[in-house]
Amino acid sequence: MKTKHFFNSDFTVKGKSADEIFRRLCTDHPDKQLNNVKWKEVFINRFGQMMLDTPNPRKIVEKIINEGLEKQGLKNIDPETTYFNIFSSSDSSDGNVFHYNSLSESYRVTDACLMNIFVERYFDDWDLLNSLASNGIYSVGKEGAYYPDHDYGPEYNPVWGPNEQIYHSRVIADILYARSVWDEFKKYFMEYWQKYAQLYTEMLSDTFLAMAIQQYTRQTLTDEGFLMVCNTYYGNKEEVQITLLDIYGYPSTDIICIEQKGLPTPKVILYIPGGTQPFVEFLNTDDLKQWIAWHLKDNKHMVAFRKHFSLKQRQEGETFTGIDKALQYIAEESPEWPANKYILYNPTHLETENLFNIMMKRTEQRMLEDSDVQIRSNSEATRDYALSLLETFISQLSAIDMLVPAVGIPINFALSATALGLSSDIVVNGDSYEKRKYGIGSLVQSALFTGINLIPVISETAEILSSFSRTEEDIPAFFTEEQALAQRFEIVEEELHSISPDDPPREITDENLHKIRLVRLNNENQPLVVLRRLGGNKFIRIEPITFQEIKGSLVSEVINPVTNKTYYVSNAKLLGGSPYSPFRIGLEGVWTPEVLKARASVIGKPIGESYKRILAKLQRIHNSNILDERQGLMHELMELIDLYEESQPSSERLNAFRELRTQLEKALYLPEMEALKKQILQIPNKGSGAARFLLRTAMNEMAGKTSESTADLIRFALQDTVISAPFRGYAGAIPEAIDFPVKYVIEDISVFDKIQTNYWELPAYESWNEGSNSALLPGLLRESQSKGMLSKCRIIENSLYIGHSYEEMFYSISPYSNQVGGPYELYPFTFFSMLQEVQGDLGFEQAFATRNFFNTLVSDRLSLMENTMLLTESFDYTPWDAIYGDINYDEQFAAMSINERIEKCMNTYRGVAFQNSSKSIDFFLNNLTTFIDNGLTEIAISDLPYDIVQQEISQFLQGSNEWKTLDAMLFNLDKGDINGAFRKLLQSAKDNNIKFRAIGHSDNSVPPFNNPYKSLYYKGNIIAEAIEKLDREGQKFVVFADSSLLNSTPGTGRPMPGLVQYLKIPATVVDSDGAWQFLPDVASSRVPIEVTELENWQVLTPPQGKILGLKQFKLTAGFPTEQSRLPLLENSVSEDLREELMQKIDAIKNDVKMNSLVCMEAGSCDSVSPKVAARLKDMGLEAGMGASITWWRREGGMEFSHQMHTTASFKFAGKEFAVDASHLQFVHDQLDTTILILPVDDWALEIAQRNRAINPFVEYVSKTGNMLALFMPPLFTKPRLTRAL
Structure with a gap:
């Protein structure tokens, strides 16, 4: 990453x-006026004062202590220079207390207060704070002096002093206990x-x-x-x-x-x-x-x-x-x-x-x-x-x-x-910080002590800033570049504008004795620049005010051979602009809301709610200038129009709405995308979420940004009941009282009274005396939640809000987990049965999902499917087949003993996969000790969805009782058996300290699926989770998964490898007789999904070549030169071939006949490139295919034309190198007079940059004659502009 x-x-x-x-960029506060030379001073002073006024706990402590002392008639102290000292030993004589070399802890009184030393010990054994022999408030801290010359007798060590306390510790402690530092701080x-x-x-x-x-x-x-x-x-x-x-x-x-x-x-x-x-x-x-x-x-x-x-x-x-x-x-x-x-x-x-x-x-x-x-x-x-x-x-x-x-x-x-x-x-600069950091003892190294001692540093900084006030003359003089240039080069500002590229440079010497030049460049918008020489004819631009280098801004000093004048040129700052987008969705042909009102007007008929939603959506479209947002809104508006026609087929407004819908289609889909449009919009009910995602995918595919996946995603969408559906759920607000993300909303629970079953009449609820299903609902939730289930359900003002996914409820609620007398009782099952019945034909997501959840669900499914298809790309079966591909491997596996098989799986392959049957689990548990002896670290299971229960699994393994959802799912998997196989598997993992991972996929889709696309989707996401969690160094694992997940199945365009192929482990099964057998990967499964009709638009990108990028290309570091091209050539081959390549290139460049072909005339590539190819052949070089590039250019106004260029090439070490003798027809460095030789892709990039090409397209073949004349970029890449641009 x-x-x-x-x-x-x-x-x-x-x-x-x-x-x-x-x-120039900051918002226009009064103190930042461009021409107000005092704005910096005001800015800094305000900032410093704000810092200085920050509530300071250290000052508050000082205030509280001294006010408390004054009330007792005691003298004030400075807590920053007064210390709370603790000694390990002491003695007394004539009323004086002597402490020897026994100081154990010392804190400034402020620090001790802020660290709560006094308050925390207030109710403890007060011997510490009362004892003169142990502690006290002193005027000296750890720097206390020693008096070895004072002789108190041979039995005493040197005395520590001064030896008189200012106060007993209890004096300060009483003050702090009576008055809260926090309350005082809060007021400030x-x-x-x-x-x-x-x-x-x-x-x-x-x-x-x-x-x-x-x-x-x-x-x-x-x-x-x-x-x-x-x-x-x-x-x-x-x-x-x-x-x-x-x-x-x-x-x-x-x-x-x-x-x-x-x-x-x-x-x-x-x-x-x-x-x-x-x-x-x-x-x-x-x-x-x-x-x-x-x-x-x-x-x-x-x-x-x-x-x-x-x-x-x-x-x-x-x-x-x-x-x-x-x-x-x-x-x-x-x-x-x-x-x-x-x-x-x-x-x-x-x-x-x-x-x-x-x-x-x-x-x-x-x-x-x-x-x-x-x-x-x-x-x-x-x-x-x-x-x-x-x-x-x-x-x-x-x-x-x-x-x-x-x-x-x-x-x-x-x-x-x-x-x-x-x-x-x-x-902090200097030693002030160390001087402040006085103190010894256990708390000195704590972050708390460090933190409270930074407060003086901030105060010092604030004081510097708040006192920083200078006259205008002392504030840095240059507030514009013009002022700086005029003063430094000793000219008036007006003269700056009259400097031309023909004028000689003005030169000064900076403080480092560097020669600094002021010139106007001779290219593009001819900016005035300041330069410093790098060497030869190369200069670097520097900032006019600070004289700092502007990295990458090279300027060349060149001489016009005709006039002999010196000029300065650079391409580091060419005129730019936003990239052109062929997918800019123009609204020129789409009515505004005002026009729609006029066209859809019906005399005497008010605007209804559906019409208001259409108008609001249309307004949002016209207000949006973000491509993806706009196209999504447009699809949503088309969906609203379809729903309007469905609900009001005889409305007099329909003709206008249909016309608007046509306008939206034309704006969204280019003429070249007509076939694609039909495919996307034929999705049942034209769900806007899917259409938005698919059009974006198609655009990326057309631009060459992604693989060819659009066709398969459309097929998947056609077969998914959620993806293909329009949104019909809940679009209202969520009450603030709801403390969980809401997925579904049933606006009026009275809909439960319209279903066929009267659940309130069931024997289990007769004693409740409820008269309707809606009246039964609150009790069902109350009782379910008391059992630890359905915690994310709430009824507020007759609306039901649900935060559980449908799949979560499906897996955890069933007759097995919800039985009368069982741990979760019948209530959740009754509630879920009511939900399933009330959803009707629409389906749960379409009927009740919130707009956010529904949109996320649709886009996530398509995105996950796209990722699933990526899993199959370029998958290499070779490593797996080398071990398990032998047709006799199943016999070899059977020939080994059980222990030998386990040892081989765990030590040769890092693990093994079982089909997820109770037989397999029982076999595994019976041999668990052997698996552990061979290094087993993890167990994974596909029957549990990771995003729903992995956290509860972790809690269970750590001994927590908070795993209700997991418990209910285990009941479901084990068909109500409290000692079932899946529960025993989890318990065994806990007992043996083995990690247990759920790798099942949860996305509101409940398998098994009949169609191959949905099965592929589900399988791919489980495999992705397994790869992330299990494919790590040092792991040894056993996986339990459905047999359809283990080995290969048909995929999109290619086979879909199974879980075991990705993890490089064997797939096994325990049959009904208890025999452990190997499951081979069947060759017939390694095929693509059969598609009856291959759409002619499936490959959206051009069949040959590629789009370099959907943008306007430009040079970024000056014109290319022989020197700048050299690394591209050297890095194109391995080091051992570099010398041979450069010899061939030198031979080409030094060849007299080749140099005679160099041409600067526009369009000369058509005639020059065949001659170059012929000369390359004569020189004994292997001829290449050549290359051609074409791009769009703006002619002015709204008009675009295309341009093309072609070149010959030669092959070396499996790569092609363009040999372009006509490239000088395009803008170039004036010293660049040679043949252009580069790897083909680098050649195409340079030509695109030098021509400021828009959306260039390259094909890897040289073109001449009509082929070149007809060569143009794909039509969908042509920029679409509006007059506003």
Whole structure:
């Protein structure tokens, strides 16, 4: 797994200082006006004052102690320079107490108070705090002097002094017991947030932007990532979705995930305030989760990461796991705590437009909760002091450092940050921190002691900032690039605009004696740039204000041979723009809601609810500018129109609605996709969720991004009753009182009174005296929940809310698990029977699912099926067949003794699979000792769904009684037998400390299935789970699974390997006579699924060649040169062939006849490439197929044309190398006069970049004459633009 790391900047801020970018992009607060030269001073002062006013527990302690002393008529003390000392021995003489070299612990009084030493010991044995011989409040701490010259006699050691106490310890303890530090803190806290909430919100947003700018200018944030961050900063909810990171359902205070909307596999950015690199980009959330898990293995990262969660969440309980334990389990890669499940376990989406206000409120609440824990308790569970707001301030100080480096903040950020945030081990410049960290004893090394001693560091920083006030002249002078250039190059600003590419460079010397040039480039938009020479004719661009290098921005100094003038050219900043998309779904031909109202108007007839939904959906479509969201909404609108026609077939509005539906179809499906459209829209009832997914899959397939899977996914959708159905379930709100994710809603429980069976009349419920099924329902739930079942069901205001999946209920509720007198009684079975009857012909998901659950169900099924098909791609049967493919292997297996078979399975193959019968389980248990002796570590079973019961399995194995659902499922599997085979299998795993894994698949689909596609889907997902959980080094396992899962079955386009083929183990069965036999993989099963009619659109991509990309290509690092092409050639072959390849290339380039073919005329490739091919043959080189490339280009306005180019090639070491003698007809480096030789794909990429090609397509054959003239990109790649662009 890798994060995205490319950097290809064409953003408008490139070439500017971080300071300049910040002022241009930040929101328009009064103190950030572009021309207000004092804005930095105001910015820093406000920030410092806010820090300085932060409620300070150390100051509060001082206030409480001295007010308590004054009430007793005692003198004040400074608790920061007064110490609570504990001695191991003492003696007295003439009323004085002498302590020798026996100081065991010493804390400043402030530290002792905040660590609750006095309050915790208040009701203990008070000998410690009352005894002058043991402890006291002293004016000197661990630096107490020794007096060896004072002779008290030979029996005494040197005396420790001064030896008089200021107060007895009990004096301070009484004050703290009578007055709560927490209550005092809370008062200051409320006043603080009332005053600074808005400013703190602004500071969060400013720091968010500043950190992004710093990363962007350092090239650790891509263009795409920076744009996503900016969209987040500006609250563009249409572009990005913000999710609060959570671990096992515990939300962090301030870590967020940013996802770009509208992409098939959205890119995601993780934002960790205080991290060394706060923004980390990933290709998907799975990579993000794995990255976090990896970093948690490092203790310093773990410590830092914990600080993003409140102390309240970090406490452990007997019945729940806190965040600390959850993180520990994830870091240890505990099988029961996989990172991909428990990171983002219960995602919470935040309002993008209100993000920083939300984060401010979360910080406020966190600070309140943490302070409660910190000040009230000093238990081991809470000893790690969370700096909360203070650490947030520290993470934001680098924004000030970016704006005004001269402030001199006394914190070394580089050493205080980790990848997962700030640790409390902050390094402070100088020795001030060590001087503060006075103290010896058991608590000195605790994180609590470290934390409370950082508060003075923050205060010192705040004082520096709040006092930082300078005149205009002292603030850095350059607030625009123009000002900087004018002053440094000693010209007036107006003259800058008149500098032309023809003018000679203006040159100065910087402080490092480097020659710095100011020139205007002679290409593209002719920007004014500052350069520093690298060597020869090469220069690097530098920022005008800071003189920092802009990486990758090379500029060449060239001479015009005609005029002999010197010019500076660069392609590092070509004019750019968003990539063109052939799949831009234009709405030019789709009515707006206003037009629809006019066309569908019926005099005297009001607009009904169905019509209102159509209008609302149409408005959302026109408001959306995200491709995937828009096409999904359009399919949903088509679905609404179909449902409207179904329910109101005689409506006078239908003609208008049908016309609108036609418009939507035309906008969604290109003419070239007509056959595909018919296939997708022939899905019964045209379910919008499936149509959205399938069109997106087809688009990706047409673009060459994915494999050929659309046809099989459509067949699967046609055979799945949920995928193919339109949504008819519940689209309303969920009451706040519901504390579980709701999957199904029955809006009015009176529907239970309309079913055929009167359950309330059954003998078991006669004594309840209920008069209807709906009246019976609350009692059924009450009694079921008292037995530990159906806990996620709630009736509120006559509506039933269900959080269990249908499959969970199906597997756990049955006549076997729910018998009268049994542990779970009859009530759940009655409830489930009522549900099954009330669903009618629609099916449970279609009738009652919530919109979110239904959409997720549809897309997840199709996505999982797509992954299942990927499992079959390029699967190599060879390793399995080499061992088990022998036609006589079953005889060899039978010839061995039982012990020999077990030993062979467990030591040669890492395991064995059994058919999941009670006979197989009994056989296994009878031989369990032998399996264990041969290293058995795990048992896996496909009859239990992992996502439903794996957690309860873990709880059972650990001795917990909380496994009701698992218990009920075992009753079901064992047909009510309390001593059944499956229960004995689980108990044996517990007794022998063997891991037990459920690998069954749960997706509201209940096997067995009759059609092969659904069987394939179910099988593939179980195999994927088994691979993830079992295919690891060091594991030895036994798997129990249905026989249809064990070996190969027909698959899509190729056979579907079985569980044993993937795990490379044998499949076995125990027959009715108790004989253990090998199950061979039948050759007749290794075939594709039979398809009666192969659709002509099944292969959507062009049969030859490939699309390089659906975007506009451009150069990113200047024109290619001989030197820049050299690595591409060297890396194309192995090192031992490199010299021979370069000799052939040199021969071609030095050949006189070949050089005579070089041509710069447009279109010359048609005539030149055959001559090049002929010359290559004459030179004794193996001729290649050549290559041709074609692309779109914009002619202006709305018009597009296509262009093409072709080349010859030669073969070497199995690769083809383009030899292009006509490439100079395209823009190029002025020093580039040679023949272009590159691997074919690299050649195509360079030609595309130099021509700013749009959606280029390459075929691996040279074309001439009519073949070249007719060569054009596939029509579906032609960009579709609107006038607005």
